[in-house]
Amino acid sequence: MSVSRTSDSANSRQKAEKLLADRFRCPLHLANFPLAGTLSPTSGYFQFSPGVICYGQCASGTPAQRVTDPLHDARRYVTLNGAHSVPLPFDPLQIIDNLRCERYLADSPGDEQPLPANRFFRNAYYLLRPLLPVPVRKHLQQLYFRSRDTIPFPKWPVDRTVESVFDQLLIFAMKAGKISRMPFIWFWPEGAPSCTMLTHDVETAAGVEFCRQLMDLNDSFAVKSSFQIVPELRYPIPDSFLPSIRERGFEINIHDLNHDGHLFTNRKQFLKRAERINRYARQYGALGFRSAVMYRNIDWYDALDLDYDMSIPNVAHFDPQQGGCCTVMPFFIGRILELPVTTTQDYTLFHILNDYSTRLWKEQIARIRNAHGLMSFLIHPDYIIDEAARRVYTELLQYLTELRAEGETWIALPREVAGWWRLRSEMELVQEGNSWRIQGKGSERARLAYAVLDHDRLIYEFR
Ligand SMILES: [Zn+2]
Numbered sequence: 279m280s281v282s283r284t285s286d287s288a289n290s291r292q293k294a295e296k297l298l299a300d301r302f303r304c305p306l307h308l309a310n311f312p313l314a315g316t317l318s319p320t321s322g323y324f325q326f327s328p329g330v331i332c333y334g335q336c337a338s339g340t341p342a343q344r345v346t347d348p349l350h351d352a353r354r355y356v357t358l359n360g361a362h363s364v365p366l367p368f369d370p371l372q373i374i375d376n377l378r379c380e381r382y383l384a385d386s387p388g389d390e391q392p393l394p395a396n397r398f399f400r401n402a403y404y405l406l407r408p409l410l411p412v413p414v415r416k417h418l419q420q421l422y423f424r425s426r427d428t429i430p431f432p433k434w435p436v437d438r439t440v441e442s443v444f445d446q447l448l449i450f451a452m453k454a455g456k457i458s459r460m461p462f463i464w465f466w467p468e469g470a471p472s473c474t475m476l477t478h479d480v481e482t483a484a485g486v487e488f489c490r491q492l493m494d495l496n497d498s499f500a501v502k503s504s505f506q507i508v509p510e511l512r513y514p515i516p517d518s519f520l521p522s523i524r525e526r527g528f529e530i531n532i533h534d535l536n537h538d539g540h541l542f543t544n545r546k547q548f549l550k551r552a553e554r555i556n557r558y559a560r561q562y563g564a565l566g567f568r569s570a571v572m573y574r575n576i577d578w579y580d581a582l583d584l585d586y587d588m589s590i591p592n593v594a595h596f597d598p599q600q601g602g603c604c605t606v607m608p609f610f611i612g613r614i615l616e617l618p619v620t621t622t623q624d625y626t627l628f629h630i631l632n633d634y635s636t637r638l639w640k641e642q643i644a645r646i647r648n649a650h651g652l653m654s655f656l657i658h659p660d661y662i663i664d665e666a667a668r669r670v671y672t673e674l675l676q677y678l679t680e681l682r683a684e685g686e687t688w689i690a691l692p693r694e695v696a697g698w699w700r701l702r703s704e705m706e707l708v709q710e711g712n713s714w715r716i717q718g719k720g721s722e723r724a725r726l727a728y729a730v731l732d733h734d735r736l737i738y739e740f741r
Contacts, residue, residue, distance in 0.1 A: 309451030314365035333382035338367035506533030606651025
């Protein structure tokens with residue numbers, strides 16, 4: 279890894295400003311974040327204030343190779359020299375990218391990484407899975423995932439590191455600019471405090487069969503959701519199946535190609551499969567995608583001709599592929615928008631954690647609402663045919679629709695969430711005398727908000 283050169287720093291500064299504006303849609307000229315010092319030759323873990331764990335190169339101290347090592351606190355080395363400039367001992371763009379794109383996994387040897395042994399287990403397990411009786415399968419998974427909730431990073435059960443880094447950057451920028459109230463474009467339409475979306479991956483023929491009942495159940499709560507369909511080999515797709523989903527106002531997305539667990543095994547095969555996936559997406563009128571078992575290699579995503587992906591968990595301690603994007607907000611990977619899965623999926627809850635309650639989901643909901651984020655759920659029709667599981671899901675629907683009734687969340691289809699996020703990303707705040715106006719397509723649904731500096735904290739207000 280090379281040390282960043284002076285010629286790169288102006289570029290990086292521009293990008294960093296844009297980064298802050300992209301999160302808050304606040305005025306562009308807010309602050310500069312020049313690099314203070316020389317970045318460490320290698321990447322590693324450090325903190326940006328206690329508990330906010332970052333990964334990347336650092337100029338103020340040596341980043342640790344393991345997240346469990348004592349971590350350098352880079353925030354203590356940020357000095358405000360005024361004049362809209364906040365020299366930082368790291369490249370904020372690199373840090374955010376390493377978190378959201380899970381790049382901290384690539385060259386770090388920590389226990390939390392997908393070690394070869396883990397990869398071996400994963401492949402062997404996936405190969406044998408169809409042959410194993412369910413109780414054996416569950417037992418193996420419980421052994422494998424034991425004590426995953428104690429891994430310090432990403433933080434279980436919801437990781438909001440990206441939001442914490444952004445907030446800290448905005449606090450520094452506001453202090454440097456002596457600004458106490460920063461106008462920005464609120465995260466969700468009509469000023470909704472949070473956003474919720476429900477998605478269903480259809481795994482088996484039994485799942486296909488159960489979709490109608492699941493739509494009835496969702497409709498009884500006036501909730502629409504998306505169904506991710508495996509286009510090849512997995513199960514027959516009756517002619518009437520896709521129209522029956524579409525005509526009821528539910529959404530159809532693509533779930534992998536054939537769900538054999540090998541979508542990302544090699545690049546050549548992936549490109550061939552991506553072509554087929556793109557063709558099915560056009561045929562189904564689908565805009566979104568989720569891979570099998572949430573396996574992912576985002577560096578290959580540019581071959582997918584889709585509007586959004588939903589394959590990255592917020593924290594993946596209980597998934598076969600480790601990692602997590604450490605954010606509860608949508609974000610762009612090139613031209614594809616990522617709508618991360620921010621809550622524990624039903625299979626993990628019921629069969630690995632052995633929890634037949636909404637306790638964990640409610641805890642995650644509370645944490646995500648606190649960050650005004652996206653609460654995205656993955657519920658499989660296949661796994662809620664069972665009555666005990668269905669009761670828990672029904673309770674979740676009850677809880678979410680109560681929140682909606684109280685004006686606490688916007689429940690929307692993935693395509694609506696993605697559509698909104700794209701529009702918002704194009705909107706601008708323009709100054710008109712002493713006030714601000716939101717400009718751009720869809721701005722009639724947008725709300726002007728203010729980030730208010732309260733000592734070392736940010737408070738969001740609408741007026
Ligand atoms: Zn699946």
